[in-house]
Amino acid sequence: MIRKIMSDLEWEAKFGKLGFHIENGKVIVSPEWEQSNIVSFLLPIFIEHKFQVNRNVVTDLVKIFTQIEQQGLDKYIDIKDTELNGGCYCPRFSKANRTKLSRHSWGVPFDLNPTSNQYGTKGAMSPEIIKIFNDNGWCWFGDLEHPDPMHFELAKIVG
Numbered sequence: 001m002i003r004k005i006m007s008d009l010e011w012e013a014k015f016g017k018l019g020f021h022i023e024n025g026k027v028i029v030s031p032e033w034e035q036s037n038i039v040s041f042l043l044p045i046f047i048e049h050k051f052q053v054n055r056n057v058v059t060d061l062v063k064i065f066t067q068i069e070q071q072g073l074d075k076y077i078d079i080k081d082t083e084l085n086g087g088c089y090c091p092r093f094s095k096a097n098r099t100k101l102s103r104h105s106w107g108v109p110f111d112l113n114p115t116s117n118q119y120g121t122k123g124a125m126s127p128e129i130i131k132i133f134n135d136n137g138w139c140w141f142g143d144l145e146h147p148d149p150m151h152f153e154l155a156k157i158v159g
C-alpha cells in the first residue's frame with residue numbers, strides 16, 4: 001500500500017470547504033459546519049475523554065485504536081497527555097505555515113503523545129503504532145522534512 005499526503009485540493013474534495021472566519025487572528029469555525037461534521041466520540045483505550053472528531057474518520061480511528069489495544073500497544077500511549085493536548089479537532093493555523101489552515105481545523109488528523117513527540121523533534125513514537133496507522137491508510141508525519149511525530153493523518157492511497 002502506497003500512501004501519499006493529500007494535496008489541499010484533494011483534501012477539500014474529500015472533507016469539503018471549511019466554514020470559518022478569522023477573529024483576532026483566530027480561526028473560528030461556523031457552528032453549522034461544526035454541527036454537520038464534528039462528533040464527540042469515546043475511542044478505545046481512552047477512559048472518559050470524548051474526542052471531537054470529523055464524522056468521516058470515526059470508523060478508521062475506532063479500528064486503529066482497537067488494533068493498538070488488541071496488540072497490547074496501549075502501554076505506549078500517554079492517555080492523559082493525549083486527552084489533554086492531543087486528538088483531532090482544533091481550529092487553528094498550521095504550525096509549519098502560519099497563513100495556512102491546520103488540517104486539525106477539519107477534525108481529521110490525530111495527535112498522539114504530544115509531549116514526547118513535539119513538532120520539529122525526532123520524537124519517541126512506537127514503530128508498532130506507526131505500522132498500525134500505516135496499515136489503515138494513515139500517514140505518520142515524523143519522517144517529513146519538518147517532522148511532527150505526534151501527527152497522523154488520513155492519506156491518499158496511490159497503489
Ligand SMILES: [Zn+2]
Nearest residue numbers: 109110111151
Ligand atoms: Zn497534528
